[in-house]
Amino acid sequence: MNDISGNKLPKTKAVILVGGPGTRLQPLTDSIPKSLVPVLNRPFMEHTFAYLKHYGVKDIALTLNYLPDTIKDHFGDGRRFGVNLSYYIEEEPLGTAGAVKNAGEFLDNTFVVLNGDVFTDIDLADMLTFHRRNNAAATISLKWVDDTSAFGVVETDDTGRVRRFIEKPPASEATTNWINAGIYILEPDVLEMVPSNTHYMFERGLFPGLLDAGKRVFGYEFRGYWMDTGTLEYYFSLNNDLLLSKTGSPLLGKLDAATVYYESDDVDIDPSSVIIPPAIIGRGCRIGSGAVITGPAVIGPDSSLEEGASVTNAVIWDKVRIGSKARLSRCIISSGVDIAPDGDIAGCAVTPSKTKSIFIHS
Ligand code: GDD
Ligand code: MG
Numbered sequence: 001m002n003d004i005s006g007n008k009l010p011k012t013k014a015v016i017l018v019g020g021p022g023t024r025l026q027p028l029t030d031s032i033p034k035s036l037v038p039v040l041n042r043p044f045m046e047h048t049f050a051y052l053k054h055y056g057v058k059d060i061a062l063t064l065n066y067l068p069d070t071i072k073d074h075f076g077d078g079r080r081f082g083v084n085l086s087y088y089i090e091e092e093p094l095g096t097a098g099a100v101k102n103a104g105e106f107l108d109n110t111f112v113v114l115n116g117d118v119f120t121d122i123d124l125a126d127m128l129t130f131h132r133r134n135n136a137a138a139t140i141s142l143k144w145v146d147d148t149s150a151f152g153v154v155e156t157d158d159t160g161r162v163r164r165f166i167e168k169p170p171a172s173e174a175t176t177n178w179i180n181a182g183i184y185i186l187e188p189d190v191l192e193m194v195p196s197n198t199h200y201m202f203e204r205g206l207f208p209g210l211l212d213a214g215k216r217v218f219g220y221e222f223r224g225y226w227m228d229t230g231t232l233e234y235y236f237s238l239n240n241d242l243l244l245s246k247t248g249s250p251l252l253g254k255l256d257a258a259t260v261y262y263e264s265d266d267v268d269i270d271p272s273s274v275i276i277p278p279a280i281i282g283r284g285c286r287i288g289s290g291a292v293i294t295g296p297a298v299i300g301p302d303s304s305l306e307e308g309a310s311v312t313n314a315v316i317w318d319k320v321r322i323g324s325k326a327r328l329s330r331c332i333i334s335s336g337v338d339i340a341p342d343g344d345i346a347g348c349a350v351t352p353s354k355t356k357s358i359f360i361h362s
Contacts, residue, residue: 007125008056013107015100016048018116019065019093024231027354028334033067034117036074037235038317040242041263041282041300042251043074044229047119049081050251052112055124058083061106063099065090094199097206100186101194108188113202115182117230119238121247122183127220131185134160136218138190138210141181143226150228152180152203154219162217167203178219181226190215232349232358236332239315243278243296263301273305282318306341332358 022029028037035045052060060083064071068089078085088103100113110131112124122141131139140162142154153174155164165180166173180203193209194200210217225247229235241247248254255261257278264283273291275281282301287293291305293312300318305311309322312329316322320333323341332349339345348357 009112009125009128010056010058012055012057012110012112012128013059013061014052014057014112014114015061015063015103015106016045016114016116017096017099018045018062018071019090019099020116020230021066022117022230025229025235027351027356028232028235028332028349030351030354033071034230035062035071037229038298038300039119039229039235039239040249040252040280040298041318044119045071045075045116046081047249047251048114048116049078049083050249051121052114052124053082054250057112057124059086059106060084061086061088061103063088063090063094063103065093065099092199094197095201095205097191097194097202098198098200100202101191101196101200104188104191107191110185110187113184113186115228118182118226118228119247119249120181120183120226121224122181122222122226123224124183127183127222128185130160130220131218134218135216136185137187137215138207138217139185139220140165140207140217141183142178142219142221143181144177144221144223145179146177148174148177148179152207154178154180156219160218160220162207162211162219165203165207165211165217167201178221181222182228185220232332232356236315236330236358239298240296240313243280243298245278257296260295288324300335309339 018035022034036043086106094102152167155176156162227238229238245255245257260275260277261280266283268286270289272289273287275293277295279295279297281299284302285299286304288307290308292310298315300316302318303316303320305322306324308325310327314328315332317335319336322339326339326343329346331345334351337350348355
């Protein structure tokens with residue numbers, strides 16, 4: 001991870017927003033929620049838990065709506081991951097702020113909120129210091145991006161105080177490139193302005209409301225790594241960035257881009273195959289004779305490449321079978337997909353029942 005202080009915030013609790021259906025990640029999210037989509041063969045949320053734990057934040061509430069049982073069954077009470085999890089399930093989506101209000105009983109002090117699809121190395125301890133120094137009611141993390149169209153745009157003054165919050169404005173109305181990065185530090189009393197059991201958003205409701213009420217809302221600018229993984233393209237980019245060591249995950253440490261990582265000795269690699277790093281090869285993989293993997297590439301557990309198959313820059317999930325002489329490049333292949341011999345797949349996401357093309361960012 002870059003530039004993180006490692007200071008601890010042990011008394012601070014976190015709420016993670018994981019209720020959305022992950023529409024822009026379809027078809028990958030047709031049967032699993034965004035939080036379980038694997039990044040380097042580990043469910044996305046495990047990276048987030050490791051990140052929070054790095055700051056000593058272990059008491060975490062997950063706010064759920066889409067496929068809540070799948071998430072609960074996987075993470076349980078959190079002990080396996082070194083965190084204590086509480087669950088707040090919405091019968092109907094309550095929106096981002098409504099979801100946190102619904103978890104109100106969990107909160108007793110200054111707390112952190114994270115959009116569940118953001119991967120970042122923002123220094124939470126430094127952000128909390130900034131929040132306290134400004135005696136803020138709410139602090140919003142801000143990231144500079146070239147294209148603001150998919151984000152909330154946040155105007156601040158010279159002291160960092162937020163003047164305006166505009167969710168996804170048309171390009172002509174975006175007056176700055178600083179966007180809401182989806183990590184907030186909040187005082188519990190701001191939730192008094194959020195109606196109970198009602199769909200209500202931070203972005204369109206609470207933040208503009210706090211500003212209208214003259215409350216102290218600050219923007220914390222940071223320049224580290226940040227990625228909203230909520231689209232196929234950005235999900236693909238995150239895997240590449242981690243493999244290429246552009247950023248690191250506290251779950252796995254920073255990878256060496258010149259290495260092929262084997263997650264287990266339980267792999268069957270034919271000596272005539274070639275694996276060019278960076279790559280991660282999961283437990284139980286079989287790589288047949290003459291097969292070639294050219295990184296950045298992730299091969300999920302129990303997946304196989306038959307004789308002469310080639311994979312170039314791809315994210316392959318578990319139990320995928322790639323038939324002999326098939327060619328895959330710049331693609332995401334989800335669990336259990338069978339690629340026919342001689343198949344040719346490029347620039348798309350594939351599930352057992354659907355294929356969707358993706359525009360890959362270079
Ligand atoms: N519990 C719950 N209930 N969670 C929700 C709900 C809900 O009704 N609606 C959305 N979420 C969760 C999603 O699962 C996701 O983790 C997070 O809230 C943000 O929702 P997205 O759907 O990913 O929003 P976005 O990416 O379009 O925009 C948001 O994130 C941007 C930064 O990535 C906004 O906060 C923007 O202002 C911001 O710039
Ligand atoms: Mg998002």
